Amino acid sequence: MPDAPPLRKIIHVDMDAFFASVEQRDHPELRGKPVAVGGSSRRGVVAAASYEARVFGVRSAMPSVTAARRCPDLIFVKSRFDVYREVSGQIRAIFQRFTDAIEPLSLDEAYLDVTQDKQDIGSAVKIAKAIRAAIREETGLTASAGVSYNKFIAKLASDQNKPDGLCVILPEQGPEFVASLPVKRFHGVGPKTNEKMARLGIQTGADLREKDVAWLTAHFGSWGEGLFRMARGIDHRPVRSSRIRKSLGGERTYGEDKWSEGDLREALDGIVEIVWDRIAERQVRGRTVTLKVKFADFRQITRARSIEHAVASREEFSAIGHGLLTDILPVENGVRLLGLTLGSLERDEQEAKAATPVQQTFAFD
Structure with a gap:
C-alpha cells in the first residue's frame, strides 16, 4: 500500500x-x-x-x-x-518568526503551515498561542486562530470561538466536526447555494456526507467532487507562500455623479495611483487592464484591453486606462463609480523556492 x-x-x-x-x-x-x-x-x-x-x-x-x-x-x-496595511505588515512579521510558509488571504487573515517547527516550540497549539500573544502585545489587537491538519478545517475552526478565541481540531475529530456544522459555514457555500442545498434536504455537514459523488455531481456539477471531500474533512491543498492573485484593482464610488471628461479623467488618475502602488508593493505585473463604470441608473459596463507584454510602468497602466475611458466618452448618464484593474498577473521577479522538510514528530498539542 x-x-x-x-x-x-x-x-x-x-x-x-x-x-x-x-x-x-x-x-x-x-x-x-x-x-x-x-x-x-x-x-x-x-x-x-x-x-x-x-x-x-x-x-x-x-x-x-x-x-x-x-x-x-x-x-x-x-x-x-494605509494604517490597516501597516498593521497587517506588523502581523505578517510576527508570522515570519514562526514559519516561512505563509499564505495571506487578505490584510487580516492568513494560513500558516507550521509542520516544520522553526523555533522548536514543539506543538502547533503552542505556536498558535504564541502568535496570538505576540499580536496582542505588539499591536494591541486580538486574533482568533484555528489549528488543524488541513486548510479547510483550520479556517472553520478559527471562526468557532470568535472573538479572541482558539479552536483545535485533531485529525480524529475532523470528520465529526465538519458533520456538526451548518453547510452555510463551508467555503464556497453562499446564500444561493445554501438555499439550493436546503431544498435538497442538506442543512449540515452530516447531511452532505450522506450523498455520494454521483449525486453531488448531478446537482452541483464539477464542484460535486469537492463537496464530497469537504463533507469528509479532506483537503490536500498546500499552503502556498507564493500565492498570487489573478488581478489587482481599485474602485471608488462618488458622492456626486461625474459627467464631464475632465472630472472623469481626474478621478481615474486617483485610482491609477492607488492601484499601481499596490501592484508595486506586491511585485507583480499583468497584461490585461479592465475599466469598470457604474452609471447613476446602476447600469454597469466594463471595457478591457489585453497586450502581449506585461504592463511595465505606472504611465503605461494609466495610458491604457485612459484609452478605455476615451472609448465610452461622452457619457449619456452620470457616473457614480469608476474602477480599474490589472489582470493576468505574474510575478515581477522569480523568487527562489526552497524545499520545506517535514518534521513528523511534531505534535499538535
Whole structure:
C-alpha cells in the first residue's frame, strides 16, 4: 500500500473585526461602542463593523443607510487603509518568526503551515498561542486562530470561538466536526447555494456526507467532487507562500455623479495611483487592464484591453486606462463609480523556492 501523506499542522489566523478594532484601538472614545468603518452617506458602504455593531445586524458590504437603520447609534469612521496595511505588515512579521510558509488571504487573515517547527516550540497549539500573544502585545489587537491538519478545517475552526478565541481540531475529530456544522459555514457555500442545498434536504455537514459523488455531481456539477471531500474533512491543498492573485484593482464610488471628461479623467488618475502602488508593493505585473463604470441608473459596463507584454510602468497602466475611458466618452448618464484593474498577473521577479522538510514528530498539542 502507498504511504499515507505526512500529517500537516495548519493554523488559520483571522483578526477580530480588524478595521474597526484598529479604529477603536487608536480612538479610545470608540471602545465599547458600535462602530462602522466606511462612509455614512446614502451611497456609502460598510467596510467593517465592530462586534458592538454586529449585535444589531450590521455587516460588512452593507449599505450605510441600512446599517444606520438597524443601529441608530452607529458611529461611522472614515477608512484608513494605509494604517490597516501597516498593521497587517506588523502581523505578517510576527508570522515570519514562526514559519516561512505563509499564505495571506487578505490584510487580516492568513494560513500558516507550521509542520516544520522553526523555533522548536514543539506543538502547533503552542505556536498558535504564541502568535496570538505576540499580536496582542505588539499591536494591541486580538486574533482568533484555528489549528488543524488541513486548510479547510483550520479556517472553520478559527471562526468557532470568535472573538479572541482558539479552536483545535485533531485529525480524529475532523470528520465529526465538519458533520456538526451548518453547510452555510463551508467555503464556497453562499446564500444561493445554501438555499439550493436546503431544498435538497442538506442543512449540515452530516447531511452532505450522506450523498455520494454521483449525486453531488448531478446537482452541483464539477464542484460535486469537492463537496464530497469537504463533507469528509479532506483537503490536500498546500499552503502556498507564493500565492498570487489573478488581478489587482481599485474602485471608488462618488458622492456626486461625474459627467464631464475632465472630472472623469481626474478621478481615474486617483485610482491609477492607488492601484499601481499596490501592484508595486506586491511585485507583480499583468497584461490585461479592465475599466469598470457604474452609471447613476446602476447600469454597469466594463471595457478591457489585453497586450502581449506585461504592463511595465505606472504611465503605461494609466495610458491604457485612459484609452478605455476615451472609448465610452461622452457619457449619456452620470457616473457614480469608476474602477480599474490589472489582470493576468505574474510575478515581477522569480523568487527562489526552497524545499520545506517535514518534521513528523511534531505534535499538535
